[in-house]
Amino acid sequence: MTDTEDLVRRNAEFADQRFAPDLRINPSGNMMIVGCVDPRVDPAQVLGVRHGEAAVIRNVGGRMTPATLRTMAMLGKVGQANADGRCPGTWNLVILHHTNCGMTDLAPFPELLAEYFEIPAAELGEKSVSDPRGSVRVDVGVILGVLHADDFLVSGLVYDVTTGRVETVVPETPLR
Structure with a gap:
């Protein structure tokens, strides 16, 4: 088991060697x-994203739920409040699902999944819960249906x- 003492020690190493105060x-x-x-x-590890880059x-499940959309809206407001620190240019929203996801283990619990997605249980089939390629397509579709921005x-x-490899299921698609 990783305990708090170990985490504090690891944090000290981070602070001494990798902390970037200018982020x-x-x-x-x-x-x-x-x-x-x-x-x-871990998305940052899997995609090689640097500290502060994303x-x-x-x-x-990495799903685009109503709660996720609310979180994104809140983050958008934080970004607007700190507009002077925003890099100009196009934004990239990456939806990352994976094989052998534990969400597939929740398929026998439709009531729980319906609550998670905030939909009637009868609509769960549309969420492609047991297929990562299908679910990533569904979630990209959700975003394309709700976000409208020229720079996204x-x-x-x-x-x-x-295998540790990533497959592009939906290539970069501009929002309209």
Whole structure:
């Protein structure tokens, strides 16, 4: 078990060797990644994202739920409040799902999933819960249906937990 003492020791190492006091609240890479909480799939590690380069939202399945959309809206307001620290240019929203996701283990619990997605249980089939390629397409579709910005791209990737490789399922698509 990793205990608090170990975490404090690791933090001291981080503070001494890798801490970057000049980072700003807005990501330097104009990137936001939505990924799963699965410890095998740390989006920054999997995609080689540097510290401060992206805002990363993690939830069960890396899904685009109403709660995720609310979080994104809040982050947008934080970004606006700190506009002087924003890098100019296009933003990249990356939706990262993965193989062998624990969300598939929740398929026998439609009431729980319906609550998570804030939809009637009868509509769960449309969420493609057991198929990472299908679910990433669904979630890109959700974003394309709600966000409208000229300076935003959205893409959908699937990480294979057995090979460590990422597959582009939905290439960068501009929002309109």
